[in-house]
Amino acid sequence: MIGKTPSGVKFFNYPTFMVFRTIGSERAMIFAGLGDSLNIGTIQAETGTDGFDQPLMIIYSADKTIAERVQSFAIAAGYPASMNHIKQIPSPMVNMGLEEDDESFGFGIRVGVFDTPKVQDQYMSDVYTMYRVYRLTPNQSQPLNPYPVSDLRIRGTGKTExxxxxxxxxxxxxxxxxxxxxxxxEMKTGISFPESSQVMQNNEQAYGENRDATYLGSEKxxxxxxxxxxxxxxxxxxxxxxxxxxxxxxxxxxxxxxxxxxxxxxxxxxxxxxxxxxxxxxxxxxxxxxxxxxxxxxxxxxxxxxxxxxxxxxxxxxx
Incomplete structure (x- = not known):
């Protein structure tokens, strides 16, 4: 995926989801987040900028050799290394392929809290042309070099309210x-959606949960x-x-x-x-x-x- 990051917002990220899975003879929506997301904080740390309005390339891959090969081609073509990011899809957790019963994936763009209504309107007008997505397939097969499950970022600080x-x-x-x-x-409140990794193990619906947010909610x-x-x-x-x-x-x-x-x-x-x-x-x-x-x-x-x-x-x- 090639584009640029938003501006005029408090937060943005690029979550990766496993969306559909075949369970028995049925196709089921799981919509589970896969690991940590590339977000405004990681882009700030990696680029040394405020993260806004920055050129961006995300390579989504479950294979280390393929991902690094695509990255090297991009750099050779003139795309700066600073805009290149690899999102590792954890091979042990998913079943990839092009057959009807293989799992399908989604790559999202999430923004939160626009500075002004005008900025929001401009973003909604531009978002459909801000990014381009290409699916690349090697001409020749090669030995697999799958990514393992990555360590997760620690979500809390230990400081409470x-x-x-x-x-x-x-x-x-x-x-x-x-x-x-x-x-x-009075309605009780609690965690509405548990972490996706837990939900995936039970073949349940995760409703698009990702680790950049805590989903709390009331009773119905x-x-x-x-x-x-x-x-x-x-x-x-x-x-x-x-x-x-x-x-x-x-x-x-x-x-x-x-x-x-x-x-x-x-x-x-x-x-x-x-x-x-x-x-x-x-x-x-x-x-x-x-x-x-x-x-x-x-x-x-x-x-x-x-x-x-x-x-x-x-x-x-x-x-």
Whole structure:
């Protein structure tokens, strides 16, 4: 794949997925991430730049000899070594080939949090011409030199946000107190999608999970006209744990994300409930409703059309 990296965003990466696998006589979608992704951080480290608007070539291969051969051809053709990146596909984990029952793969481009709506519109206009993908096949077969399973990057630092538990509980109590005329139901939250390597072993659906994100989510619930939900907790970006964080309203049946808010919109949202708490800037509170509203701190969930909304009688969840 040849192109250039995005600009005007907080994050981007290029995840690799094993998408379909044959199980018995059935073709099943697995949609599992394969190892770590090339992302803004790795490109910054490898190129010594800010990572934005950089020329890019990614060679996806399960064979070391083939990958390095293609890389040498690219450099000889004038593509700088600094733009060349090899994404190793772990041979022991996949079944490659061109037969109908072999596994199929997908190579994604993911961006997060545009600087301005204008930048977003420009990216969406340009993205279909930003990259070119070529499948290369050697003219002659040669001995295989498969890549092993690579070591994974360590995702955590050991530093937690548990010191903010008392302020989060304070925020919870303040939210409940702010709506004295309502009954409420609290939804449990947890990890929505386990790591792809675990899911692949069980031949289950990974839903496009990749290791550059942690997928947390609530229990399923319905949201009728006149009802609303409040998502609250730690603003992980303000705390310094992440590059960005967001919340998304998903349809439970189709797992279609229909509306989102990100940490650039979280500032001040907890302070309306706990204005005197010094930890409020580290927290957020976001209202999810069915009613069209221009009120700040509110996310309106549409009912359609089709994948662009969640019908009133269908379950949803907040990720």
């Amino acid at each position: 548990f010191d903010l538990m008392p302020p989060v509980n304070h925020l919870r109590d303040a939210i409940i107190a702010a709506y004295p005329g309502y009954t409420y139901q 619930f319905t949201l009728k006209e006149g009802q609303f939900a409040v998502s609250y907790g730690v603003n992980h970006a303000a705390f310094g744990k992440v590059v960005y964080s967001n919340i998304v309203a998903y349809g439970a049946e189709k797992i279609n994300g229909v509306v989102t808010g990100d940490n650039t919109q979280f500032e001040g949202r907890a302070s309306r409930y706990i204005p005197d708490d010094p930890n409020a800037p580290m927290l957020y509170a976001y209202t999810i409703t069915r009613t069209e509203s221009d009120e700040p701190y509110t996310m309106n969930v549409p009912t359609g059309p089709y994948l662009e909304g969640i019908p009133l009688d269908e379950e949803m969840w907040i990720g």
